[in-house]
Amino acid sequence: MRVNYHPILGKDERKKLVKIVVDGREMMAVKGEPIAAALLANGIRKLRKTRKKGEYRGVFCGIGRCTDCAMIVDEIPNIRTCITPVKEGMQIITQEGLGKWERK
Amino acid sequence: MGEEIIKKSQVVVIGAGPAGLCAAIEARKAGATVLVLDENDRPGGQLFKQIHKFFGSGKHWAGLRGFRIGENLLKEAGQLGVKILLNAEVYGIFDDMTVGYIRNGVEKAIKGERIIIATGGIENALPFPGGTLPGVMGAGGVQTMVNIHRVLPGKKILMVGSGNVGVIVSYQLMQAGAEVVGIVEAAGRVRAYEVHLNKIKRAGVPIYTSHVVKEAIGKDEVEGAIIARVDDNLNIIEGSEKHLDVDCLCIAVGLNPQIELPYIAGCKFSYIPERGGYIPVFDENMETSVKGIYVAGDVAGIEEASIAMEEGRLAGIACAGSLGLYDKETEEKLKKEVKKILRAMRTKHDSRIIHSLTGIPSNDRFEKGPVAVIECKEEIPCNPCESACVFGAIKVGEPITNPPVLFEEKCTGCGRCIPKCPGMAIFLIHKNYTDKTSLIKFPYEYLPVPEKGGLVSCVNRNGEIISRGRIIDIKASKKDDGTKIIAMEIPKEYFNDVRGIQIRGDGI
Numbered sequence: 064m065r066v067n068y069h070p071i072l073g074k075d076e077r078k079k080l081v082k083i084v085v086d087g088r089e090m091m092a093v094k095g096e097p098i099a100a101a102l103l104a105n106g107i108r109k110l111r112k113t114r115k116k117g118e119y120r121g122v123f124c125g126i127g128r129c130t131d132c133a134m135i136v137d138e139i140p141n142i143r144t145c146i147t148p149v150k151e152g153m154q155i156i157t158q159e160g161l162g163k164w165e166r167k
Numbered sequence: 168m169g170e171e172i173i174k175k176s177q178v179v180v181i182g183a184g185p186a187g188l189c190a191a192i193e194a195r196k197a198g199a200t201v202l203v204l205d206e207n208d209r210p211g212g213q214l215f216k217q218i219h220k221f222f223g224s225g226k227h228w229a230g231l232r233g234f235r236i237g238e239n240l241l242k243e244a245g246q247l248g249v250k251i252l253l254n255a256e257v258y259g260i261f262d263d264m265t266v267g268y269i270r271n272g273v274e275k276a277i278k279g280e281r282i283i284i285a286t287g288g289i290e291n292a293l294p295f296p297g298g299t300l301p302g303v304m305g306a307g308g309v310q311t312m313v314n315i316h317r318v319l320p321g322k323k324i325l326m327v328g329s330g331n332v333g334v335i336v337s338y339q340l341m342q343a344g345a346e347v348v349g350i351v352e353a354a355g356r357v358r359a360y361e362v363h364l365n366k367i368k369r370a371g372v373p374i375y376t377s378h379v380v381k382e383a384i385g386k387d388e389v390e391g392a393i394i395a396r397v398d399d400n401l402n403i404i405e406g407s408e409k410h411l412d413v414d415c416l417c418i419a420v421g422l423n424p425q426i427e428l429p430y431i432a433g434c435k436f437s438y439i440p441e442r443g444g445y446i447p448v449f450d451e452n453m454e455t456s457v458k459g460i461y462v463a464g465d466v467a468g469i470e471e472a473s474i475a476m477e478e479g480r481l482a483g484i485a486c487a488g489s490l491g492l493y494d495k496e497t498e499e500k501l502k503k504e505v506k507k508i509l510r511a512m513r514t515k516h517d518s519r520i521i522h523s524l525t526g527i528p529s530n531d532r533f534e535k536g537p538v539a540v541i542e543c544k545e546e547i548p549c550n551p552c553e554s555a556c557v558f559g560a561i562k563v564g565e566p567i568t569n570p571p572v573l574f575e576e577k578c579t580g581c582g583r584c585i586p587k588c589p590g591m592a593i594f595l596i597h598k599n600y601t602d603k604t605s606l607i608k609f610p611y612e613y614l615p616v617p618e619k620g621g622l623v624s625c626v627n628r629n630g631e632i633i634s635r636g637r638i639i640d641i642k643a644s645k646k647d648d649g650t651k652i653i654a655m656e657i658p659k660e661y662f663n664d665v666r667g668i669q670i671r672g673d674g675i
Contacts, residue, residue, distance in 0.1 A: 064318065064319040064322065064344075065317055065318055065319075066313060066317040066318065066319060066343045066344060067317075068614055069317070069342065069343060069614070070342050070612050070613055070614045070616075070649060070651075071218050071232070071342065071612060071648070071649035072218065072314065072317075072649075075317050077317075096316050097316060099312075100312055100316035100317075100318050103312060103318045103319075103320055104318045108301040108302055108320070108388050109301045109387055109388055110301065118299060119300070119301050119387045119388060120299060120301060121300075121301025121302060121303075121304070121388065122301075122304055122308055122312070122320070123290075123292065123303070123304055123305050123308055124289065124290055124305045124307065124308045125304070125305065125307065125308030125309070125310075125311040125312055126207075126213075126307065126308065126311060127206070127207075128289050128290075128425075129289075129290075129292075129305075131299075145308075145311075146207070146208075148208070
């Protein structure tokens with residue numbers, strides 16, 4: 064859910080959008096925002112599955128410290144999505160375990 | 168580092184948060200060359216997600232919102248010529264005072280005659296079943312998502328932890344339009360400042376003291392939570408479980424210092440639980456056991472941002488002094504000023520100390536006309552109300568932890584103090600507004616803003632609806648920075664009870 068209006072911060076004036084692809088599904092993101100924020104806004108909180116038990120994890124710290132939000136981004140695994148800005152056409156994949164390098 | 172020529176700066180600051188920026192500003196003021204390294208793509212650390220007004224001394228930006236303080240610091244640093252290098256991730260500090268960092272995938276290094284480490288803190292996690300489900304987030308993480316990136320992590324939120332962070336983030340979640348279903352606190356009483364707590368209570372948020380989260384429920388992500396009462400030994404009392412319909416748990420159970428760099432640099436450590444665990448030992452100049460390496464802010468022990476800024480200033484002045492940029496006398500004078508503020512800010516806060524109600528007018532005064540009611544009775548290092556009153560009707564004095572005293576005969580009922588109180592604890596009450604009604608003016612920072620002339624549900628200090636009121640006026644002045652002053656007519660019998668309006672449901 065986006066916070067479009069805020070009593071202190073005012074109206075969200077960011078207008079430029081980019082298209083990202085998440086597990087094959089296209090969705091819109093605000094230019095420059097972190098991947099994790101874009102996913103939250105699109106209702107996606109499950110970002111990766113753990114290696115041993117296959118449990119889902121999502122954002123915890125939001126500032127790049129805990130690494131729970133790691134995903135495969137443009138073929139590179141273990142990208143901290145809470146501090147990596149979205150880019151037009153970015154390919155984002157839910158990471159399983161330690162992930163794998165998709166780049167051949 | 169290969170054959171690359173290593174660059175030099177007299178002072179290298181690691182971290183562009185409140186402590187690092189203040190340290191850099193002070194060192195630069197003395198004439199030092201200063202470079203600040205920060206791993207993020209924007210400076211300011213965690214200041215830009217702090218959208219509430221800060222406590223502190225009116226002389227030092229108290230009463231300003233955190234992000235405004237951040238803007239001011241960046242402006243000052245820029246004017247002074249402090250260099251800030253962003254996207255620079257520091258990975259180590261070597262014996263020869265060289266700082267290694269990676270920027271855009273390239274390894275680089277800079278040598279400092281003095282190094283100030285201001286890397287801040289990391290949020291604590293809390294172990295409980297379901298505690299790793301997506302939807303369980305740190306309170307700071309939630310604050311980042313909501314106040315900087317403008318997305319809510321859930322609609323119905325359970326806050327875990329009732330310290331200042333938990334209570335302030337709860338308030339901010341409601342400002343962004345989420346519902347805070349409750350605040351859970353394992354201790355028998357709330358730990359936050361009372362004025363922060365009161366904002367939450369007026370909004371009707373239930374506070375579950377002596378409660379813990381037993382479990383976060385949900386298959387793949389949070390779909391609910393079970394809380395339970397605990398006994399004095401923190402054991403769950405069977406049968407006290409309560410299911411809460413929530414989609415997000417927000418964990419506000421403290422932070423710990425981010426100490427990797429001082430550790431790598433060989434600094435000595437000490438274990439201080441009240442300050443977040445292992446912290447580097449430092450002296451009265453913020454210098455660690457390694458000569459030339461200083462610490463400031465949360466890395467030197469978890470405290471408030473306002474304290475981090477003063478520690479940064481102290482470290483910056485001390486560095487400049489040790490580099491010979493100040494004569495001994497000037498250095499000591501400057502450090503003395505900062506230490507005085509630090510002492511005042513650190514005066515032990517004890518919410519069990521209830522002072523006499525020095526901010527509350529007498530019954531006689533209420534009869535005579537509009538008057539300020541200052542519901543602030545704790546020892547808080549804060550005094551913007553004092554300078555807000557041009558009539559000298561509010562006195563805090565020294566130390567600034569004194570609760571404000573109202574000189575009721577001097578109060579004209581102008582209401583200028585209302586938006587200046589960071590605790591939103593000042594109300595203006597005109598008991599005899601008409602024969603049957605009173606007028607109350609109170610600060611308001613939610614959406615939607617009620618309509619002038621409209622009828623609203625009025626709440627008491629606990630958020631219970633006790634009467635109806637009519638909105639007479641709404642003041643939104645630019646200098647109040649988002650705080651609106653609402654004037655509301657209420658039945659006279661409730662003049663001492665009504666303290667706000669219902670913000671949830673169909674009250675407005």
